[in-house]
C-alpha cells in the first residue's frame with residue numbers, strides 16, 4: 050500500500066482474497082498496462098456499490114488483486130460507461146492500480162485528518178493520543194497532517210501544547226518517545242471556525258491544500274462534537290473542504306440519534322452530503338482487542354463453533370459496569386440514559402458479532418450482512434424483560450459519593466436510568482429460546498466489560514454427586530473479559546490431585562498480560578487506522594443502525610411515556626436487586642456475581 054510501513058503491525062492487507070457476493074463483485078479482465086511491465090498477478094476484482102444518487106458514477110468499494118487485498122480508494126469513481134451491466138470489464142490494469150492508489154505517480158498521496166471539536170474531551174482523551182500512537186507505530190502515511198478545528202481560539206502552538214499533555218508512549222519503545230512526540234506535534238495544526246460556516250471551512254480547505262502541496266489529497270474528518278451540529282459540519286465540510294482528487298471520509302461519533310425517527314433523520318441528513326461509503330459510524334467497542342478476537346476465537350477454533358448454538362449454550366451474558374458515575378457528562382447523559390449510551394450500541398454490537406452466522410468472507414459487507422440478519426431476527430425489547438436503576442448517594446469509609454441527581458446539570462426529578470438489565474431473544478434456528486442477558490451500569494462496585502457464555506448441563510453427568518445439589522455450578526462457562534486485564538478463560542471441572550475423588554473448578558486461562566508483553570492498542574487506534582485505510586468492517590452500516598433502533602425504540606418510548614421510576618441503588622454497589630429477579634425468571638445467575646467469577 051502506498052503509505053504503510055512494514056513496521057506497522059496492522060498489515061491488514063495480508064488477508065486472503067474473498068469472493069464476496071457475486072452480484073456485487075465483478076471480475077474485470079486484466080489489461081496489460083502500456084506503461085509498465087505486466088502486473089505479476091492477473092486477476093482483478095473490483096467491488097462496486099450502488100450508483101451514487103447525485104451523479105452518473107459508480108463507487109469502487111474494494112479491490113482485490115490476486116492473493117492480496119489492495120488498498121482501497123473507495124470514493125474514487127469510475128465513469129458509468131466503464132461499468133456496463135454492472136461489470137467493470139472496461140477497467141484496465143492501469144486504471145485499476147490508479148483507483149487503488151498504487152500507481153507510483155500517485156504514491157505521493159497525503160492524508161489530512163481534521164478533528165472537528167478538537168477542544169473537547171474525546172479529542173483530548175482519545176483521538177489525538179490514538180493518532181500519536183499510530184504515528185509512533187509507523188502506521189500513518191508518509192505525508193499526513195492533523196488539523197484541529199473548533200470554535201475556541203487557539204494557535205497551532207496552543208493546540209500542540211494541549212495535545213502534548215495527553216500523549217503517552219508504548220511501554221516497549223520509550224527510548225525515542227519525546228523525539229517522536231515532537232515530530233508528531235509538528236504535524237499538528239489548528240483552525241478556529243464556526244461549525245456552520247462554509248467560509249470557515251473554505252479557510253480550512255486552503256490551509257489543508259498548503260500542506261498537501263499538490264499531492265493527491267485524502268481527507269478524513271472526525272466529528273468529535275455534539276450530535277446536533279453533525280449535519281452543519283458535514284454540509285460545510287463537504288461543500289467547502291472535501292478533497293478534489295482523493296477520498297473524503299467522515300467518522301461520526303455516537304449518539305446516532307435517540308430513537309428510530311431521529312436516527313433516520315440523521316442518516317437522511319448525512320446522506321444529503323455524503324454517500325454511505327464515506328460515512329464511518331464509530332462504535333469504539335468494535336475496536337477493542339477482545340471484541341475483534343471474538344470471531345477469531347469462534348471461527349478458527351474447531352472446539353468452539355460446533356458448540357455455538359442453543360444445543361449447548363444455556364445463556365449468554367453481556368456485562369458492562371463502571372465504578373464511577375456520570376461525572377462531568379451529566380448534561381449529555383440525562384438526554385440519553387444507559388440504554389442508549391451502552392446497550393443499544395456497544396452491547397448490541399457485541400451480541401450481533403457473537404451470534405451471527407459464518408460470514409461469506411471477512412469482507413466488511415459480508416460481516417455486516419450477517420450482523421444485520423441477527424439484529425433483524427431479534428424480538429423488540431419488552432418492558433417486562435427490562436429492569437432500570439439509578440444510583441443514589443452513598444457514604445463509605447468516610448467518603449460520600451454523589452447521587453446521579455446531585456449533578457448540577459441533571460434535573461432533580463430525573464428518571465433517566467444509569468443502570469439497566471435486559472433479556473433479549475434471537476428468534477432464529479440457532480438461538481431460539483436462549484436468553485441473551487445484558488447488564489450495564491454506572492457507579493457500580495467495579496469497572497468491567499465482559500461476555501459470559503454459560504453452557505448446558507452435561508447429560509447424565511457421572512460426577513453429579515460430587516457437585517452437590519447445585520448442578521448449575523458444574524456447567525462450563527466461557528468468559529471473554531474485554532476489559533480491564535483482558536482475558537479469555539474457560540471454566541472447567543477437574544479432579545483435585547490425590548487418591549480421593551474430589552472435584553474442583555478451574556480456569557483454562559488465556560491471560561493477555563501474561564501471554565503477550567506488547568501493550569494492547571486502544572480501540573480508537575484500530576478504528577482510526579481502519580478509516581484511513583477504508584476498512585469498514587468495524588463501522589456501523591445504516592441498516593444495522595436502523596435494526597438496532599427498531600429493537601429499542603418501543604421500549605424507550607414506553608419507559609418515557611409511562612414515566613417508569615428506576616430502582617435506586619447505592620453508588621458503588623452491585624446494582625438493583627431487580628436484575629437478579631430478571632435473570633432468575635430465565636433460570637440464569639449472573640456470572641460476574643458468583644464467588645469464583
Ligand SMILES: NC(=O)C1=CN([C@@H]2O[C@H](COP(=O)(O)OP(=O)(O)OC[C@H]3O[C@@H](n4cnc5c(N)ncnc54)[C@H](OP(=O)(O)O)[C@@H]3O)[C@@H](O)[C@H]2O)C=CC1
Pocket residue numbers: 166167168169170171172199200201244272273274275276278302303304381
Ligand atoms: N467524551 C467521551 O468520552 C465520549 C464522547 N462521545 C461522543 O463524542 C462526541 C464528542 O464528545 P466530547 O468531546 O465529550 O464533547 P464535548 O462536549 O467536549 O464537545 C466537543 C467540542 O464541541 C464543541 N461544543 C460543545 N458543545 C457545543 C454546542 N452546544 N454547540 C456547538 N459546539 C459545541 C466544543 O468546542 P468549541 O466550543 O471550541 O467549539 C467542545 O470542545 C460527542 O458526540 C459524544 O457524544 C462518545 C463516546 C465517549
Ligand SMILES: O=C1O[C@H](COP(=O)(O)O)[C@@H](O)[C@H](O)[C@H]1O
Pocket residue numbers: 333371390391498
Ligand atoms: O461510549 C461510551 O463509552 C464509555 C466507556 O468506554 P470505555 O472504552 O472506557 O469502556 C462510557 O463511559 C460512556 O458513557 C459512553 O458514552
